[in-house]
Amino acid sequence: MPTMxxxxxxxxxxxxxxxxxxxxxxxxxxxxxxxxxxxxxxTGNSTVLQQRIFDEILSFTPYKYFIPGWNLGQIIVSHxxx
Numbered sequence: 001m002p003t004m005x006x007x008x009x010x011x012x013x014x015x016x017x018x019x020x021x022x023x024x025x026x027x028x029x030x031x032x033x034x035x036x037x038x039x040x041x042x043t044g045n046s047t048v049l050q051q052r053i054f055d056e057i058l059s060f061t062p063y064k065y066f067i068p069g070w071n072l073g074q075i076i077v078s079h080x081x082x
Contacts, residue, residue, distance in 0.1 A: 010027055
């Protein structure tokens with residue numbers, strides 16, 4: 001059986017918020033099944049989208065996440081299960 005590979009970066013440029021949120025949710029669920037991961041979510045200048053991702057998805061997960069000071073248009077999410 002082939003092993004599925006999921007991206008370590010997703011770029012949300014050009015997506016409407018609803019579709020972007022669905023893509024983030026789906027990608028995180030798939031990565032979580034693999035175990036430890038780091039995911040960079042590129043949001044661009046949309047602080048509204050970033051806030052929605054924080055409030056509607058990430059706040060309900062055990063993942064660590066932050067906006068890096070070197071690029072305010074990204075969210076870096078990481079997970080290292082014990």
